[in-house]
Amino acid sequence: MVEGVVIASSGGAPSIFLRNITKAYGETVALSDVSLDLRAGEVHALLGENGAGKTTLMKILYGLTQPDSGQIEADGVVLKIESPRDARVAGIGMVTQHFSLVKNMTVVENIALATAKTFSLDLDSVRDAVVAASARYGLEVPPDAIISSLPIGLQQRVEILKALMSGCTYLILDEPTAVLGPQDIDSLLGAIRRLRSDVGIGIVLISHKMAEIEKVADRVSVLRRGKVVSSSLANGITTKELITLMVGEQESGVVSRPERQSLSLGPILVLESVFVKLELGGLKDVSLDVRPGEIVGIAGVSGNGQTELVNILSGTLSIDGGAISVEGTKLAENTPQSLMRAGVGMLGEDRHASAVHALQVAENLVLDCVDDFSSRMQIDRKKVLDHCESAISQFEIKATAKQTFGTLSGGNMQKVLLARLFSRKPKVAIISQPTRGLDVMATRYVRSLIAKARLDGTAILLVSEDLDEVLELADRVAVMYRGSVIGIVDGADASRESIGELMAGIVR
Ligand SMILES: Nc1ncnc2c1ncn2[C@@H]1O[C@H](COP(=O)(O)OP(=O)(O)OP(=O)(O)O)[C@@H](O)[C@H]1O
Ligand SMILES: [Mg+2]
CATH class of the missing domain: 3.40.50.300 (P-loop containing nucleotide triphosphate hydrolases)
Known part of the structure; x- marks a missing residue:
């Protein structure tokens, strides 16, 4: 009360x-x-x-x-x-980082649930109110769409509308904006300005x-x-x-791309004419290679195949045509096991999905390699804790080994996951949106870790919506457009303008 x-x-x-x-x-x-x-x-x-x-x-x-x-x-x-x-x-609303929408219900149904006291459960009148509020606040949403079918930017709008329609001041x-691409960020900032000036929120x-x-x-x-x-x-x-x-x-130094090394070695990760057929999106004829000690950056407006590319390399999405090879060997199937065995490591875009919140930091660090820390079917807890202590100091993680992962701040979660990735010394590292939600110093630190892994000879595929990040780190930049790699530009020649044109589908 x-x-x-x-x-x-x-x-x-x-x-x-x-x-x-x-x-x-x-x-x-x-x-x-x-x-x-x-x-x-x-x-x-x-x-x-x-x-x-x-x-x-x-x-x-x-x-x-x-x-x-x-x-x-x-x-x-x-x-x-x-x-x-x-x-x-009391007139206070909040949109947290984990949305609280019911995924298999529509926009209108979700808002009706949240505002049940204000409106009767007459869905037609709620629908009218949603349409009116959308227009009033400049937050367009498709009222009858099922939440799970909406991109994250639209789900966020529904959350904001829900809070506003509950009468918050x-x-x-x-x-x-941590989960949004550049266009969605601009439209959210526009909505924030209107809510402040026109509505007085x-x-x-x-x-x-x-x-x-x-x-x-x-x-x-x-x-x-x-x-x-x-x-x-x-x-x-x-x-x-x-x-x-x-x-x-x-x-406060800026990470600068270290000198280009002479890449005498041939590519270690090769994608040849990879196809993935999906109802929406998918991949079309994607060919790409990454050499040891090289960072290939993937740029593109979100939704142009980047997620699919990461998923085929984590093994959660199987390919329908073409081939993936690691160190000259074609993978019979791109399953998580075969990729991991071939030496491909992954930092996924969703840090919450790749960790168990209820487990300790130390346990999360060894999740995908428990065997290395066990003898005779018994986990050696001391070995797990020692490994964690050294990761905490090496990666400057602000947490204790026994702290529950879910209680870490966003930046420290990301550092734990990077520590997990790099301490396994993968030959190939697929790194997606590594600095999303990180503060200025943590961002610099994470970028320097990636640059260091490159110097150690890791082949890195870096997928990021942050174009500055790609330009700062990548030796080559591949731009994705409508499921294809539309162009590959040498890092030294890449600029916001040249990459921006490719991102818009313009090939000169
Ligand atoms: N439920 C919890 N149990 C234990 N410690 C917690 C809990 N929630 C937060 N903390 C700790 O409190 C501190 C502040 O965390 P908080 O999440 O407020 O940081 P933040 O400023 O939002 O960081 P970020 O920018 O990474 O999101 C951190 O040290 C965090 O580990
Ligand atoms: Mg926070």
Whole structure:
């Protein structure tokens, strides 16, 4: 229940105050005496390194978790927010990184479920309301589509609409752009601006991408190790100052592509005229090779075959024609086992799917090679823990060996998965969206790990929606368009413009 205790009438624009919030998980102090003001009609960006406490703070505001001490006030009233329902009653909505939509129901049905109190379960009237709200907020959605058939950008719009139609005045978006391609990002930023200016919604935007913050934020707060180190108007602070506030006065070098090595060795991974037939998408006549010590970057607008390419190389999607060879040997079938045996390692795009949240960090690190840590059918726990301790120090993971994987911050999850990949010393590494959701320093660190693996002779196929990342790291850039490789450009000659044209299907 939301219990109101009137403190004072604030007057003016409505505001929410988080006061002296402290929250610890065992030894980890996630938030320490944090105070933050949010105003309606303002975009408030919340920045900070991976593990700084951003999600925890917003989960407290949305009633998903309780603080150890501190309180939340709105318009002079102390709010007791013990559940998301309490938060919604107080006008607070949140779109978390894991959507809570019912996948086999339609857009309208999902919104009807969430707003059952506001609307009767008369689906026609809910449908009308969805169409009207879509238009009002500039968030177009197909009302009768089944959620699972929608691309992630549209599912996210449904989540946002759901929150807005539940009547929220404040909307928390936790790294909404981390899962979106460039076009979807622009349209989301447009919607955020409209919600702020036209509807007067107060938005909390958590993001690691400074360019987005520059585009939409009115106010910026920086969390560092559970404390607010700065809260100011966006136009009063530069991006460089923000980065320094986030990470401290560390040296901030950019990873530059190391000198090209003479690649005397022949290709180790070869795709020859690979076809995958699917109702939607698929692959058409894809030929590609990667040599040891080379990074081949895959660029393209999302949905042009990149996911299928990664899936055939992880063995979760079988090929319908053509061949995949590793070290000169054609794979009879592209199953996960045969690929792994051939020395192909994988960092998948969805870090949640490739780990078991309920297991410890140490256990997750050995998931795909338990045999190496067992003798006589018994897992050698000491060996597992030692392996984990060394990975934690080598990969600078902020976690303990016995910590449950699901409680790690996004950046640290990614580091664990990279540690798992590289500690197996794969001959070929397929790496998909490696820095999605990572902070500035973690991004640099992950990119340097990839560059180092290249120098160690690993053949790397890097799939990324972040064109800057591809241009920074790749020796060659292959551009995918409608399921085919439309062009391959030498890294030294690749520019945003030349790659951009290929991405749009223009071949000169
Ligand atoms: N349920 C939990 N149990 C134990 N520790 C937790 C739990 N939830 C969060 N933590 C810890 O609290 C700290 C803050 O985590 P939080 O998820 O808020 O970080 P964040 O700023 O959102 O990071 P990211 O940018 O990576 O998403 C981290 O050290 C994290 O490991
Ligand atoms: Mg977070």
